[in-house]
Amino acid sequence: MATEYFNEMYHGDQVRPPYARLEDWMRAMPAEFRAMKQAEAEALFRRIGITFAVYGEGGDPDRLIPFDMFPRVFTQSEWRRLERGIKQRARALNAFLLDVYGRGEIIRAGRVPARLVYQNAAYERAVAGFTPPRGVYSHIVGIDLVRTGPDDFFVLEDNCRTPSGVSYMLENREIMMRMFPALFRENRIEPVDGYPGLLRRTLASVAPAKCEGEPVVAILTPGHFNSAYYEHSFLADLMGVELVEGADLFVEGGFVWMRTTEGPKRVDVIYRRIDDAYLDPLCFRPDSMLGVPGLMDVYRSGGVTIASAPGAGVADDKAIYTFVPEMIRFYLGEEPVLLNVPTWQCAKADDLNYVLDQLSELVVKEVHGSGGYGMLVGPRASKAQIEAFRARLVANPAGYIAQPTLALSTTPTFVNEGIAPRHVDLRPYCLVGERIELVPGGLTRVALTEGSLVVNSSQGGGVKDTWVLAE
Amino acid sequence: MLSRTAENLFWIARYIERAETMARLLEVGARIALMPQAGHGYRNEWESLLRASGTASGFALKYGDPVQRNIESFLFFDRDNPSSVASCLERARENGRIVRTALTTQVWDALNTAFQEMRGLERVPRSELELSRLTEWTLRHTAMLRGAIDASLLRNDGYEYLGLGFALERADNTARLLDVKYYVLLPRVDFVGSGLDNYQWQTLLRALSSHRAFHWAYGGEITAGKIAHFLILNRQSPRSLVTATGAAVTHLDGLARAYGRAGPVQTRARALHEALEKTTVEEVFEEGLHEFLTRFVRDVSGLAVMVQASYLSGEAR
Numbered sequence: 001m002a003t004e005y006f007n008e009m010y011h012g013d014q015v016r017p018p019y020a021r022l023e024d025w026m027r028a029m030p031a032e033f034r035a036m037k038q039a040e041a042e043a044l045f046r047r048i049g050i051t052f053a054v055y056g057e058g059g060d061p062d063r064l065i066p067f068d069m070f071p072r073v074f075t076q077s078e079w080r081r082l083e084r085g086i087k088q089r090a091r092a093l094n095a096f097l098l099d100v101y102g103r104g105e106i107i108r109a110g111r112v113p114a115r116l117v118y119q120n121a122a123y124e125r126a127v128a129g130f131t132p133p134r135g136v137y138s139h140i141v142g143i144d145l146v147r148t149g150p151d152d153f154f155v156l157e158d159n160c161r162t163p164s165g166v167s168y169m170l171e172n173r174e175i176m177m178r179m180f181p182a183l184f185r186e187n188r189i190e191p192v193d194g195y196p197g198l199l200r201r202t203l204a205s206v207a208p209a210k211c212e213g214e215p216v217v218a219i220l221t222p223g224h225f226n227s228a229y230y231e232h233s234f235l236a237d238l239m240g241v242e243l244v245e246g247a248d249l250f251v252e253g254g255f256v257w258m259r260t261t262e263g264p265k266r267v268d269v270i271y272r273r274i275d276d277a278y279l280d281p282l283c284f285r286p287d288s289m290l291g292v293p294g295l296m297d298v299y300r301s302g303g304v305t306i307a308s309a310p311g312a313g314v315a316d317d318k319a320i321y322t323f324v325p326e327m328i329r330f331y332l333g334e335e336p337v338l339l340n341v342p343t344w345q346c347a348k349a350d351d352l353n354y355v356l357d358q359l360s361e362l363v364v365k366e367v368h369g370s371g372g373y374g375m376l377v378g379p380r381a382s383k384a385q386i387e388a389f390r391a392r393l394v395a396n397p398a399g400y401i402a403q404p405t406l407a408l409s410t411t412p413t414f415v416n417e418g419i420a421p422r423h424v425d426l427r428p429y430c431l432v433g434e435r436i437e438l439v440p441g442g443l444t445r446v447a448l449t450e451g452s453l454v455v456n457s458s459q460g461g462g463v464k465d466t467w468v469l470a471e
Numbered sequence: 472m473l474s475r476t477a478e479n480l481f482w483i484a485r486y487i488e489r490a491e492t493m494a495r496l497l498e499v500g501a502r503i504a505l506m507p508q509a510g511h512g513y514r515n516e517w518e519s520l521l522r523a524s525g526t527a528s529g530f531a532l533k534y535g536d537p538v539q540r541n542i543e544s545f546l547f548f549d550r551d552n553p554s555s556v557a558s559c560l561e562r563a564r565e566n567g568r569i570v571r572t573a574l575t576t577q578v579w580d581a582l583n584t585a586f587q588e589m590r591g592l593e594r595v596p597r598s599e600l601e602l603s604r605l606t607e608w609t610l611r612h613t614a615m616l617r618g619a620i621d622a623s624l625l626r627n628d629g630y631e632y633l634g635l636g637f638a639l640e641r642a643d644n645t646a647r648l649l650d651v652k653y654y655v656l657l658p659r660v661d662f663v664g665s666g667l668d669n670y671q672w673q674t675l676l677r678a679l680s681s682h683r684a685f686h687w688a689y690g691g692e693i694t695a696g697k698i699a700h701f702l703i704l705n706r707q708s709p710r711s712l713v714t715a716t717g718a719a720v721t722h723l724d725g726l727a728r729a730y731g732r733a734g735p736v737q738t739r740a741r742a743l744h745e746a747l748e749k750t751t752v753e754e755v756f757e758e759g760l761h762e763f764l765t766r767f768v769r770d771v772s773g774l775a776v777m778v779q780a781s782y783l784s785g786e787a788r
Contacts, residue, residue, distance in 0.1 A: 046587065047580060224569045237572035248475050248785070259474045259785020261628060262730050 006149045006409040007421055008072065018073040018469055021186050026070070026412070026419060034069075034414060041067055041175055050171050050230055066462035067172065069179070072411045072424060072444040079190075079468040082145070082153065082428070083438050085337030088328060090141040090430040093160055093315045095331035097137035101128050101311060106330050112323045117314060121368065124276060124311030126283055130300050133206040134434065137309040138316075139271075140166075140199070141430040145338070147409040154341045154406065156425065158324065160316040161308055162273050165443045165463075166429050167231040170195060170238075172465040173441070188470040190440035195429070196238035199271075202433035207268045208302045210255075215268040217241040218258060220249070222274045222290045232273050246274075251294030256304045269305045270295075276310045318367045318401050319345065341406060347398040355402040356393065359386050362402045363453075364393065377453060379405050408453055411464070413446055423447045425455050426466065440468035472573070474785035477632045479570040481783065483563045483582070484636025487613050490559035492644040494609035496520050497546055497556075499678040501602045504539055517542050523651035526552050540597070547605055548593060556609050557593070560585050575623040578616065585612035610680075628729045634722040635778060642715035642771045648675070649702050650764040672698060679710050699760060700752045712767060716744040719774065726782065736777040743770055 009019040045064050074082070099105050100117050107114045117123060142163025144156040173192055177184055200217060207215035221232040223245050236243035248258050249267065257264035272279065278288040283296035298304045314320065322343050325336040344351035344362075355362060359378055366374040376389040393400055410421035428442030444464040445455035455461040500520045517537045521527040526545070529552055534541045549555045564586040571579060592600065592608070617637075624630050672693050676682035681701070688707065689697045703712045720740045727733035755763045780786070 047583065048576070224565070229568075230571075233569075233571045242473055242476075243572060244473060245475065248473055261472045261474055261477045261726075261782045261785075264785070 005407050005421070005423070006147065006152075008147070008409050008411045008424075018075045018078075018467075021183075022071070022073070025180075025183060031418075037069060037179055038414070041069060041179060044175050044178065045171070048171070050167070050234075065168065065457045066448060067175070068413050068422075068446055068448070068462050068464045069176070070412050070414055070419070071176065071183075071465045071467050072426075072446075073187075073467045073469065075469055076471045079440055081337065083440075085153070085155075086141075086143050086428055086430050086438055087436045088332065088334060088337055089143060089155065089158065089324060090138070090432050090436055092324065092327040092331050093141060093158060094135070094137055094432055096327045097160070097309070097312055097315050098131065098135045099331070100314060101130065101137075106327065109330065111326050111330055112320070116317075116319055116323075120314050120317055120320070122276075122311070122313035122317055124314075126296060127300070127309065127311045132309045133208055133305050136206055136432050137312040139202055139206065139307040139432050141432060142427050143338075143430065145426045145428070146341075146406055147424075147426070148407050149409075153338055155324070155338050156341060157318065157321060158316040159427075160312045161275070163427065163429060164228045164231055164273075165427060165445075166195065167234045168463050169429070169441055169443045169466065170234075172443075172463055176465045187467065190468040190470050192439045192441040195439045196235060198431055198437050198439065199235070200239040200241065202431040202435075202437070203269045203271055203305075203307055205434035206305050206307065208305045210303050211268040216266060217269045217271065218244045218249075218267050220244055220246070220270050220272040220274060222278070226273075228273065235271075246278075246288075246290045246292050249292045249295075251292060251298055254298060254301060254303050256292065256295060256298050267304060269307060271307045276313065279306070279310060318343075318365060319347070322401075341403045344402040346393060346400040346402060351402075352393070352397045355400075356390060359390060359393075361405060363405050364389060364400055364402045367399055367401060375454075377405065380451070380453070405453070408447075411444075411446070413448070413462075413464075415448070415450075420450070422450070423453050423455065424464070441466045472628050474783050476570045476573050477628070478779075478783040479566040480573060480629050480632040481636040481778070483566045483570075484633045485640040486559040486563035486566065487616055488637050488640035488644065489554060490556045490563070490609060491613040492640075492648070493524060493546055493554060493556050493559065494606040494613075495678040495680075496524055496648070497543065497602060498606045499674050500539070500542065501606070502674045502677065519651050520546070523648050524554055525647070526554055543602055543605075544597065547602075556605075557589055560589050560609075560612075573629050575619070575625075577619040577623040581612070581616040581619040585616070588612070626725075628726055631722040631725040631729065632782075634725070635719060638715050638718035638722060639771055639775050639778075641710060642712055642719070643768060645679075645702055645710050645712055645715065646764045646768050646771070648679075649699070650761060650768075676701075681708060681710065684708065695760075696752050696756070699755055703755060704747065704750060704752065706748075713744070713747045716740065716747055720744045723778075734781050736774070736781045739777055740774055743774065 009016060009022070015023050042064060045067060050064070096106065100107070100123070104117075106112050107117060138160035140163060142159035142165070144159070145153050146156050147153050169192060203217045204215045217239065218241055219232055219236045221229060221243055223229070226232070233243050242258060244258055249256055250259070251257070252264070256267045256270070258267050274290050277285045278290040280291045280293060280295040281288045282293050284291070295304070295306075296310070299306050299310070322340065322345065325340055328334055328336045344355050346352045346355055355364065359376075360381070362378045364376040364378070376385065378386065381389070408423040408425065411424050412419050413422040415422070424444050424446045426442050426444050428438060431437045444466040445457070446462045446464055447453060447455045447460070448462045449460050452460065457463075497520075500517055517539060518527070521530050521537065521542065524546060530537070530542065530545050533551060534545065545552050545555065547556045550558055550561070552558060564582045567574060567579060567582040588608070592605070620630070620633060624633070673682055676685050685701055688701065688705065701708050701711065705711045706713055706717070708714060723737045723740050727737050
């Protein structure tokens with residue numbers, strides 16, 4: 001299949017402006033030097049401990065996400081447009097959440113089907129009617145973007161719960177600056193290291209009404225066996241807040257307390273990195289050992305803020321995704337800056353028929369799937385895989401959506417043979433509190449396998465430093 | 472500080488100290504094994520090592536007869552042995568990973584490097600690894616960690632928990648080491664005071680990196696009295712019980728200062744330390760060295776329980 005992919009560095013023989021200075025850098029780098037730098041980068045990642053832990057699969061529990069040294073670059077004007085679109089989307093998603101846990105205007109107006117919201121597994125009846133501080137549900141919104149042309153960006157999915165990977169955004173930059181200081185002198189690159197400060201300010205700004213004085217913020221982690229534990233501890237460290245597990249917290253007298261060496265200390269804002277279902281065994285899964293019994297009562301009585309708010313997941317469902325442009329029009333009265341990927345809802349008979357007909361051309365995803373698992377990339381699948389998927393689709397059409405196979409843009413990437421184009425996506429992290437803020441950058445994930453369109457780290461993806469050039 | 476964080480720090484220190492003791496024990500064994508009379512006495516020595524490390528039953532279950540190569544593997548590499556050097560380093564590092572944010576980069580680096588190099592050592596065929604190289608390697612890494620803590624860590628409560636872990640573990644380890652050696656070498660009470668097997672005692676001192684210090688401090692012949700004094704009551708000896716309890720008192724006082732209040736755990740530690748300071752060698756032998764050490768080990772573990780209740784459980788109000 002001879003699809004033309006947009007190469008972010010080269011337009012024919014011409015180097016696109018944001019990459020101008022990288023051309024010389026790339027050409028001047030001998031292979032041995034590159035190998036040395038690559039080894040140095042890996043040693044740095046390992047020494048600092050930036051690994052994701054995989055237990056129970058055997059082998060080394062500490063794995064590195066492959067780091068590609070070739071940066072991905074945006075111009076200031078490209079970024080401004082993305083920033084506008086991302087903030088707009090984050091605002092609309094939060095407005096939607098506030099609405100569906102309140103009066104449900106968008107449903108009454110017939111713009112979003114009631115069934116998709118109220119019967120959604122991620123809809124938490126436990127918080128219906130409760131308004132969190134400042135009306136914010138999703139305080140950290142990760143929006144996955146792909147690019148198909150100079151001006152064509154699409155939103156692939158929204159992550160309203162606890163998007164991960166931001167530590168890679170910060171560490172990739174840190175390591176690039178250590179290894180190639182000259183590059184940063186030659187290119188004027190917007191810094192991203194303000195993120196932890198912004199995150200802390202965002203979380204403090206949504207402290208509950210009962211909070212007195214400076215809000216005490218804590219990050220709630222499932223524990224050190226979790227694959228993202230490094231990120232949890234990294235963020236806690238950079239924000240200067242405690243990293244707690246469920247067992248470190250308890251509820252008493254209408255507040256949440258953490259066990260410290262000097263006795264109990266009250267916690268006002270919990271940035272949780274565990275799923276809703278595990279937050280409170282008295283309210284959700286009774287077998288959860290990760291949560292805090294009674295937490296939800298304190299939450300609903302305004303004694304603590306939970307970020308993101310329980311129930312925020314209903315906005316990032318793949319079936320709800322289709323309606324985000326509608327949300328933007330409905331709540332903000334604006335036209336979406338960033339487009340959705342056209343999506344077929346297999347729950348609809350017409351859509352299903354089309355999808356079944358075009359299976360070898362489409363990407364099919366599970367509505368509740370994530371991590372690149374449970375999806376079919378039609379053009380790259382074998383006949384047998386397609387037929388197997390067809391059977392699953394027919395058995396449970398409502399469990400799937402389908403999208404055209406996007407011609408994901410490529411950026412130059414270091415591979416064994418030298419430098420070659422590889423497909424990339426982008427996840428920026430938008431912070432929503434008293435204000436809506438975004439650091440200029442994000443996590444670029446790259447599919448390291450030739451021709452692959454799947455960038456997930458669990459499927460052989462790597463990461464890159466992402467630059468936004470200053471004006 | 473979170474109680475759990477304090478607990479993790481406390482255990483980093485305990486595991487590191489334990490790894491070091493284990494390596495030192497191996498050093499003892501390796502030296503004895505170089506002796507010409509490698510027969511019954513040598514075998515006896517390896518058994519005593521297993522007993523000193525508190526792993527004799529675990530070893531018997533897995534390997535049966537004490538064969539040197541197996542004992543070395545068991546005490547150094549075996550993850551089934553919770554006290555092996557590898558197990559201790561791995562757990563110290565895992566505790567460190569959990570409280571990564573309470574450590575400086577340098578301290579983390581020391582913990583992590585030891586762990587990563589350990590994984591490297593595990594891939595080397597055993598026949599290419601000299602035991603002395605392994606013990607030296609361990610001592611080097613534990614020293615590096617201590618140095619990193621000393622040079623880079625903030626002197627806050629976290630530092631005190633580390634110090635407390637080192638002190639209590641060392642008190643326990645020295646007492647156990649002494650107890651086992653005493654039993655092996657002096658099976659009957661009336662041997663006390665008579666001539667000792669010089670070489671074995673020297674080896675013990677050497678393993679504690681203190682045979683020269685001992686000779687400087689005491690001179691002359693090695694006697695049970697001198698050894699007991701050196702390892703129990705001598706305040707100059709870095710591994711003596713009194714030095715260890717003194718360090719525990721210092722770190723508990725540090726915590727009392729940091730939190731602006733002292734509790735029963737400080738009182739208890741001070742009483743234990745002061746009693747040792749007043750004790751004489753004669754009194755120790757009058758009570759019986761084994762009885763004395765048994766009581767001491769129990770006291771130290773009682774102190775650890777009080778530390779747990781006062782600071783690590785989060786219940787203190």
